[in-house]
Amino acid sequence: MSDKSAASSTSSIPDEEEPRLKYQRLEADTGDLLLETEAACLCVSDKMLALGTRDGTVHLLDYDGNEVKRFQAHKGPVNDLCFDETAEFVGSCSDDGGAMVHSLYTDEVSKFKYSRPVKSMALDPRYGSRKTREFMTGGLAGQVVLNSRGWLGAKDNIIHTGEGPVPIIRWAGTLVAWANKVCVRVYDTAAHTRIGKLDRPKSSNAEGTSCQLFWDGEQILYMGWHQTIKVARMRRKGTADVDALRTVEVVVSFQLDNLVVGLAPFGADIAVLVHNPALNGSSPRPPNNLTAAAALSGGTASDATGVSTELQHEPPELKIFTWAREEVAADALFFITGYEDFEASEYALATCYLPRTRASSQVRLNGSGAAAPTGRQATKWWADGEEPIYYVVSPKEIIVGRPRDGGDRVTWLLEHSRYEQALNIIESDVTLAQATREQASYSCATESDNAAMWEQWVYMFAQMQRLPAMAPHIPIEHPTLRQTAYEMMLHAFLLNRADHSILLALVKDWPTHLYSATTLTEAVLHRIRAPGGDTEALLQVAAQLYQIQGRYDLALAIYLRQQQPAVFDFIQEHHLLPVLHERVAQLLSIDEERATQLLMDQYDEVPASTVVPSIQAEQQRALDAGDTSEAEVWRHRLHHYLDQLFLKDQTAGADYHVLQVELYADYAPGQLMAFLVSSQWYRLEGALQVCEQRGLVREQVFILGRMGNASDALHLIIQRLADIPQAIEFVQMQRDDQLWELLISLALESPALTGELMDNIGGYVNPLRLLQRIPDGMSVEGLRDRLVHIIADFRTQTSLREGCNTILHTDCLLLAQRLYHEVRHALSHLYVKPCIPSASTSQAEAGGQWQHWHAGAGLGAVVDQQDLPGPQGTKQLHLRRKEGPDDEDLETVWVGIEYPAAAGSDVASQTSNLKFREQRHGKTARQKGMDSQPSLPSLVVADTAILPD
Numbered sequence: 027m028s029d030k031s032a033a034s035s036t037s038s039i040p041d042e043e044e045p046r047l048k049y050q051r052l053e054a055d056t057g058d059l060l061l062e063t064e065a066a067c068l069c070v071s072d073k074m075l076a077l078g079t080r081d082g083t084v085h086l087l088d089y090d091g092n093e094v095k096r097f098q099a100h101k102g103p104v105n106d107l108c109f110d111e112t113a114e115f116v117g118s119c120s121d122d123g124g125a126m127v128h129s130l131y132t133d134e135v136s137k138f139k140y141s142r143p144v145k146s147m148a149l150d151p152r153y154g155s156r157k158t159r160e161f162m163t164g165g166l167a168g169q170v171v172l173n174s175r176g177w178l179g180a181k182d183n184i185i186h187t188g189e190g191p192v193p194i195i196r197w198a199g200t201l202v203a204w205a206n207k208v209c210v211r212v213y214d215t216a217a218h219t220r221i222g223k224l225d226r227p228k229s230s231n232a233e234g235t236s237c238q239l240f241w242d243g244e245q246i247l248y249m250g251w252h253q254t255i256k257v258a259r260m261r262r263k264g265t266a267d268v269d270a271l272r273t274v275e276v277v278v279s280f281q282l283d284n285l286v287v288g289l290a291p292f293g294a295d296i297a298v299l300v301h302n303p304a305l306n307g308s309s310p311r312p313p314n315n316l317t318a319a320a321a322l323s324g325g326t327a328s329d330a331t332g333v334s335t336e337l338q339h340e341p342p343e344l345k346i347f348t349w350a351r352e353e354v355a356a357d358a359l360f361f362i363t364g365y366e367d368f369e370a371s372e373y374a375l376a377t378c379y380l381p382r383t384r385a386s387s388q389v390r391l392n393g394s395g396a397a398a399p400t401g402r403q404a405t406k407w408w409a410d411g412e413e414p415i416y417y418v419v420s421p422k423e424i425i426v427g428r429p430r431d432g433g434d435r436v437t438w439l440l441e442h443s444r445y446e447q448a449l450n451i452i453e454s455d456v457t458l459a460q461a462t463r464e465q466a467s468y469s470c471a472t473e474s475d476n477a478a479m480w481e482q483w484v485y486m487f488a489q490m491q492r493l494p495a496m497a498p499h500i501p502i503e504h505p506t507l508r509q510t511a512y513e514m515m516l517h518a519f520l521l522n523r524a525d526h527s528i529l530l531a532l533v534k535d536w537p538t539h540l541y542s543a544t545t546l547t548e549a550v551l552h553r554i555r556a557p558g559g560d561t562e563a564l565l566q567v568a569a570q571l572y573q574i575q576g577r578y579d580l581a582l583a584i585y586l587r588q589q590q591p592a593v594f595d596f597i598q599e600h601h602l603l604p605v606l607h608e609r610v611a612q613l614l615s616i617d618e619e620r621a622t623q624l625l626m627d628q629y630d631e632v633p634a635s636t637v638v639p640s641i642q643a644e645q646q647r648a649l650d651a652g653d654t655s656e657a658e659v660w661r662h663r664l665h666h667y668l669d670q671l672f673l674k675d676q677t678a679g680a681d682y683h684v685l686q687v688e689l690y691a692d693y694a695p696g697q698l699m700a701f702l703v704s705s706q707w708y709r710l711e712g713a714l715q716v717c718e719q720r721g722l723v724r725e726q727v728f729i730l731g732r733m734g735n736a737s738d739a740l741h742l743i744i745q746r747l748a749d750i751p752q753a754i755e756f757v758q759m760q761r762d763d764q765l766w767e768l769l770i771s772l773a774l775e776s777p778a779l780t781g782e783l784m785d786n787i788g789g790y791v792n793p794l795r796l797l798q799r800i801p802d803g804m805s806v807e808g809l810r811d812r813l814v815h816i817i818a819d820f821r822t823q824t825s826l827r828e829g830c831n832t833i834l835h836t837d838c839l840l841l842a843q844r845l846y847h848e849v850r851h852a853l854s855h856l857y858v859k860p861c862i863p864s865a866s867t868s869q870a871e872a873g874g875q876w877q878h879w880h881a882g883a884g885l886g887a888v889v890d891q892q893d894l895p896g897p898q899g900t901k902q903l904h905l906r907r908k909e910g911p912d913d914e915d916l917e918t919v920w921v922g923i924e925y926p927a928a929a930g931s932d933v934a935s936q937t938s939n940l941k942f943r944e945q946r947h948g949k950t951a952r953q954k955g956m957d958s959q960p961s962l963p964s965l966v967v968a969d970t971a972i973l974p975d
Contacts, residue, residue, distance in 0.1 A: 046292070046346050046355040047416065048434055052424040054091035064421035068376040069107035069116070074130075075376075075417075076116050077424075078104025084118050086130065089415075091424075099126050105144065108161075108197075111151035117161055119144035125163050125173075127153075138180070142167040146204070148197035150215075160215070162202055164192025170204055172215075185213060186220070198241035201260065201272075205237035210249055212260070212274050222274025227254040235285065236371060242291050242379070247274075250286030250298065255279070257296070257349065280351040287342065288375020290416065292429075293407040295354065296347045297377075297416060301370035302340040341365040342373055344418065344427060357427075362420050374419040452492060477505035484511050493518045494528050502536055512540045520553045526563035533570050547571040562588060579605055586612045594620050604631050611640040614663045622667055626674050634671060634679040638664065665689035672701065680707040687713045691720045698725055723747055727756065736760050737768060744772040750782040758790060770796050777806050784812045793820070 051057070059079070067078040074094060075087040082100035084107065085093055100120030108117045119125045121143040127136040136159070143166050150160040159175040162185070170186040190207030197203075200216040210224040226237075229252055238250040249256040257278035263271045284300030291297070341362060346355040359365070408414060408429065416427040430438070432451055439448040480501060487496045493515050500515065501507070519529035533546075550568050553559040565584050572581035578600045585593040586609060593616060597603050603624065606613070610632060613621035625632060645660035668686050671679045679686070683705050690698040702713065702725060710733050717725040723746045730739035736756075743753040750773065757765040773779040773796075780800065787796055793816045800806070 043355055044435065044438060045357055046430060047344065047357060047427040048430050049357075049359070049361070049425055049427050052087075052091040052417070052426050054087075055093040056087060056091035056424060059085060059093070060422050060424075065419050065424065066103045067105065067107055067374060068417055068419045068424065069109060070376045070378040070415070070417060071109040071113035072378065073113040076107045076109065076118075078107050078118060080104075082120060082122070084116065084128070086116070095130070097126075097128055099128070100124050102143075105165075106146045106194075108147055108149045110149045110153035112154050114154045115149060117147050117149045119147040119163060119165070125161075127159075127161065136180075138163075138173060140165070140167070140171075145191065145193045146195040148195040148202060151197060151199065162195050162197065162204075164195050164204055164206075166191045168192065168206070170195065170213075186211060193236050194239055196239045196241055199244035201241070201244055203239050203241070203247055205239060205249075205251070210237060210239065210251075212247065212258075214272060217271060219271070221260075221272045222258075224249055224256055224258055224274065224276065227252050229253065236287075238286055238289050238375075240290050240377070246291075248289050248291065248296065250289040253282045253285060255282065255286065255289065255296065255298065255347070255351075278349045280347075284343070285370045287370050287373040288418075290375060290377035290379055290414075292346050292414070294349070296349070297375075298345050298347060299342055299373060299375040299418060300345060301342050301373060303370070338366045339368060342418070342420075344375075344416065359418060359425060362418070362425060363422050365420070368420055372421050376417040376419060378415040378417075450490075452495065477507050480505065481507050481511045484515060488514060488518055491518075494525050497528055497532060502540060506540070509541060512536065513542065513546070516541055516546055517549055520549060520564075523558060523561050526561045526567065530563045530567050530570065533567055538574050543571050543574045547575070566590075578602060582606075583609075586616075589616050591617060591620075594624060597624065603628050606632070607636065608640045608643065610637050611644045611660075611663075614641065614667070615644075618663060618666065622670050625667065626670055629671060629674060629678055634668070634682060637667060638679075638682055641667065661689075662693060665693045669694065669697070672705075676704055677707075680705075683707040684709060684712060688716050691716050691722060691725075695720070695722060698722065699728065702728055724752075727752075731756065731760070736762065736765055740765060740768055740772065744769070744779065748776075748779065750779060750786055754783075754786055754790060766791055766795070770799055774799060774801065774804075777804055780804065781806045781808060781812060784816065 063079045063081045066080050069076040077085040077087055080103045082102055084097040084099045086095040087093055099118050100122050102121035104118050104120055106119050115127055115129055117127045123140045123143060125138040125144050125147055144163050145165040148162045153159055162172050164170050168187055168190050169184050170192055172183045172185050173180055192204050192206050195204040200214055202213045203210055209226055211220055212222050213220050235252045240248040245260050247258045256276055258274050259277050260272050261275050263273055284302050286298055287301050288299035289296060341358050341360045344357045345353055347353055413429055418425040436448045436451050487493045519525040554564055565588055569581040569584040582602050585596060625637060641660055641664045645657050648657035648660060668679050668682055687708050690701050710729050714729045723742055727739045727742050743749055753769055757769050773783040787793055
């Protein structure tokens with residue numbers, strides 16, 4: 027709404043009173059029960075409710091209206107109900123003359139019968155714990171009867187009679203109050219005497235109306251009769267002795283314009299349920315104080331402001347009065363169904379109320395002072411979880427009224443545009459929920475998009491020091507306020523340490539153009555330097571402002587000081603690792619793993635020459651402070667960093683490898699050997715000394731080996747480790763035959779070592795070198811078995827050598843043949859000619875024609891040993907390389923077959939075979955790589971003199 031409409035809305039209802047109670051119907055099973063019958067009376071305990079109905083049934087309900095149990099107690103309407111103080115027994119009475127006491131947790135039932143209707147009943151608050159089991163009844167017989175159990179059973183004692191019917195009895199502690207036609211009397215059951223009375227109002231109409239009584243503890247008695255309210259205090263006569271007789275003193279008395287149908291305390295005030303009989307056929311509805319009623323009935327306040335011509339009775343009202351008769355609140359209960367037809371006697375007010383003495387102490391504990399609120403003040407006066415509850419009983423429904431808390435009050439005030447009062451409650455009510463505070467603050471200002479109005483609210487909130495509640499809702503656009511408004515809000519958060527976190531959130535969320543970052547930075551730094559100003563949140567504000575100004579190095583210094591884990595992302599985002607210098611070690615104290623990983627990723631930008639001195643400086647600082655444990659932590663961090671750097675790049679930290687030898691020896695001796703093997707940048711003498719000091723024998727052996735002192739190393743292995751396998755491995759690596767002699771000499775000093783050497787030496791040197799040197803008389807355990815094992819190993823080795831030689835010879839032959847075939851595959855033309863020499867002709871003149879076998883130009887000859895005629899009997903093959911007559915670019919191979927003189931009969935056959943193979947394996951077949959048949963032996967090269975030129 028606009029400013030103008032808001033102002034007019036506020037001025038239109040200046041006299042409307044803020045309600046004190048909020049209402050709701052008691053639902054669940056209660057609604058269904060009252061559809062079939064009508065409510066007659068209700069009694070409230072701190073555990074449950076007891077509802078009596080017109081059909082004589084007693085229903086036990088929880089506070090939500092769910093039925094827990096029921097008793098069909100009477101044949102007539104239930105007139106009155108009562109609990110003992112532990113809520114373990116409930117008493118009931120009826121017009122049928124019956125009075126009953128039911129145990130709520132057992133099957134115990136006590137029934138009593140009287141000749142006249144019983145209108146009221148009260149159980150002794152100590153009923154469950156006393157053997158007398160006392161209760162009082164009153165009714166149309168005009169008698170107040172005390173029923174007490176003795177040795178001979180229950181007995182009725184008439185306490186009072188002769189003043190007319192007794193419609194109500196109320197018992198508190200040892201005091202009992204009842205009303206009759208004449209007065210209200212108070213009886214002390216401990217002294218067995220009446221201690222005082224309150225006279226009936228003198229109004230002529232009061233005689234026909236019912237009296238209402240309510241005890242506030244044992245000291246205060248509230249009475250409402252017709253239109254009169256009285257409050258009486260119980261006092262001791264002349265002394266403070268607890269055994270002294272008490273008297274009744276009226277401290278408050280005033281008249282109302284309405285009939286009183288129920289009353290109870292409301293803090294230091296009085297809550298009164300009144301009824302207004304209609305004097306004619308129409309009655310206007312009051313225009314004010316109807317918000318709660320309209321909301322409960324589903325309408326609005328405007329729905330309850332008209333005039334109805336059908337009303338027979340006005341609705342009852344629940345009013346709040348001070349003891350000085352000042353009316354501070356009045357709620358017309360229009361939402362009660364059928365109120366037009368109900369008489370005053372059909373209403374009742376039942377209350378679950380904490381006694382004044384107990385409530386007072388609770389209030390003090392909550393810091394609100396001993397005095398309860400008075401006048402028009404509406405401050406919370408009850409303890410959390412013990413708020414009073416007011417049940418308005420009508421025939422067809424039960425209305426539950428509860429005091430409005432701070433949140434309810436703020437909501438109502440905001441709805442009625444009473445912002446200043448709402449802010450006062452937000453400021454003063456410490457019990458107000460945080461969500462309610464924020465919503466109220468938001469509602470105070472969000473009714474407008476006017477920048478000037480927003481700025482006005484900013485100034486108002488600042489004056490009341492409530493800017494933190496408004497800060498989350500102040501607009502940063504649509505509308506945008508002046509820069510001074512935003513800066514005023516930001517600067518306001520500097521004073522209170524608790525508000526620094528809000529300031530940090532605003533600096534992160536608000537655009538930087540809304541305020542001056544430079545001005546705010548100066549103010550923040552000034553507050554940090556002041557006593558108590560260096561809070562974590564304010565330091566983060568300074569860092570955030572430095573980032574806004576681009577001064578990342580200063581922001582980084584703050585993050586390092588605060589040990590913020592987010593510093594790693596900040597460093598990577600702005601590439602700040604090189605600017606750390608001597609402060610790089612601080613990263614390790616925040617998160618060693620992340621810091622080490624970051625340094626490894628950028629080890630070329632931040633070398634070890636920067637990191638190591640920084641860590642050593644922190645270590646020395648701890649030593650100077652006498653904190654050896656902290657110094658040890660920093661030394662271990664140095665080892666971890668150098669170890670990771672060595673894994674990343676072995677040369678990156680070469681200047682510190684001497685230091686690393688000592689660090690590995692102290693923190694990771696298992697990794698020292700790998701470091702000694704891999705690194706070339708440490709002094710052997712220094713490393714040997716470190717290993718000697720820490721008893722690292724294997725590392726000493728390695729270093730001595732690198733120093734060339736193999737004999738000393740071997741002595742260490744045998745004498746310190748007694749490890750024969752390692753000694754053999756060491757000697758084998760040194761490739762020095764003299765070391766074998768030294769090893770044997772050292773092993774012969776111990777029979778056990780001698781035996782172990784016998785078990786392992788066979789694979790390296792001749793075991794006879796050891797066996798021949800075993801001195802006479804040395805007792806070697808298992809000597810026979812070990813000798814057998816040595817011999818068996820020797821035979822096995824001999825067999826293996828023979829097998830290996832055979833395999834080697836075979837492999838050589840196969841590889842030679844493979845080489846031959848690979849070379850022969852390069853031949854492109856093949857000519858075959860059978861030669862049949864005789865005694866009279868030379869080999870060159872022997873008969874036969876050369877057959878041309880062509881494998882294809884450029885493809886390489888696919889001629890296998892199986893495709894050539896081989897020697898059979900005394901046949902031989904002769905070949906020679908020669909240029910072919912048909913293709914000068916290809917090499918030609920001439921092959922001749924020589925037969926003996928006696929083999930003339932085989933010439934035709936061989937020639938035929940050669941022709942046959944030529945016909946089967948022509949040029950096309952050779953190009954496809956097909957092998958000819960049948961399988962023939964290998965080619966034999968002979969004298970080439972017989973081949974043609």
